[in-house]
Amino acid sequence: xxxxxxxxxxxxxxxxxxxxxxxxxxxxxxxxxxxxxxxxxxxxxxxxxxxxxxxxxxxxxxxxxxxxxxxxxxxxxxxxxxxxxxxxxxxxxxxxxxxxxxxxxxxxxxxxxxxxxxxxxxxxxxxxxxxxxxxxxx
Amino acid sequence: xxxxxxxxxxxxxxxxxxxxxxxxxxxxxxxxxxxxxxxxxxxxxxxxxxxxxxxxxxxxxxxxxxxxxxxxxxxxxxxxxxxxxxxxxxxxxxxxxxxxxxxxxxxxxxxxxxxxxxxxxxxxxxxxxxxxxxxxxx
DNA sequence: CCTACCGTACCACTACACATGGTACAGACG
DNA sequence: CGTCTGTACCATGTGTAGTGGTACGGTAGG
Numbered sequence: 001x002x003x004x005x006x007x008x009x010x011x012x013x014x015x016x017x018x019x020x021x022x023x024x025x026x027x028x029x030x031x032x033x034x035x036x037x038x039x040x041x042x043x044x045x046x047x048x049x050x051x052x053x054x055x056x057x058x059x060x061x062x063x064x065x066x067x068x069x070x071x072x073x074x075x076x077x078x079x080x081x082x083x084x085x086x087x088x089x090x091x092x093x094x095x096x097x098x099x100x101x102x103x104x105x106x107x108x109x110x111x112x113x114x115x116x117x118x119x120x121x122x123x124x125x126x127x128x129x130x131x132x133x134x135x136x137x138x
Numbered sequence: 139x140x141x142x143x144x145x146x147x148x149x150x151x152x153x154x155x156x157x158x159x160x161x162x163x164x165x166x167x168x169x170x171x172x173x174x175x176x177x178x179x180x181x182x183x184x185x186x187x188x189x190x191x192x193x194x195x196x197x198x199x200x201x202x203x204x205x206x207x208x209x210x211x212x213x214x215x216x217x218x219x220x221x222x223x224x225x226x227x228x229x230x231x232x233x234x235x236x237x238x239x240x241x242x243x244x245x246x247x248x249x250x251x252x253x254x255x256x257x258x259x260x261x262x263x264x265x266x267x268x269x270x271x272x273x274x275x276x
Numbered sequence: 277c278c279t280a281c282c283g284t285a286c287c288a289c290t291a292c293a294c295a296t297g298g299t300a301c302a303g304a305c306g
Numbered sequence: 307c308g309t310c311t312g313t314a315c316c317a318t319g320t321g322t323a324g325t326g327g328t329a330c331g332g333t334a335g336g
Contacts, residue, residue, distance in 0.1 A: 057324060
């Protein structure tokens, strides 16, 4: 009965990418949802379908989907499929704070010594982040 | 002949830290050098000494030191020890650009969906990064 | 009802990175 | 020479990522 239009092939995984396959999937879908390319209620490719499309293991896709569901991005319905969830926050405040702190820590460690001015670094972050924030009705 | 004062115990590794041991060491030393706690020419603990102090394997310490040397932070002298190198850039411009892009990409993927305003995120990055930049005589 | 598709849960296996343990060699120094 | 330094090699254990196959319950349409 649910008449959400199925999503075309919008993802791709690369062996050259240093990120794990699971991570490439979760990152890609997160960006697609945050940027509005995937509206609320849109149906995602099935676990087996996406696995077939990307020529990877269904278990790997299921792991990625599972992580996205635990973060509140997706809503899985047994027998129906996976859908983009309404913007809600499944992560507790302390957990979000912790994740931000870890991310900032990791980022700073990476860019120290690259010899870029602070302003340039902030601009790059801002440019990448701006189109991905506040695109959804929170 | 080289009379650089040896550094006291300034590092610690934790199993609770999600980062690998090698990464904890490299991050810690990078910050110590960038912030000025370790001046140019200062001698670092020996591979075996630091391994003993942290109760880890000397090979792990050597790996961390090797990475820091390839990035230009340290200068290894066979039979003498490891010293904080003068600020120079061992990484090519394209390599630095690539690393910045990768770091920004990873960071944005982490903070999307945490539901923090852009300004707050930039403030956190700025706060963490400011005391670590331009502290060395470039 | 029955078949086909959905998410999900097992199991076993391979591949790889990380860390460890030990041994060994070349350079620097007193 | 003895002892410190960095460095290189060997083998081993361990945890994670990814694969491959099988199986169960829920949902839909003929």
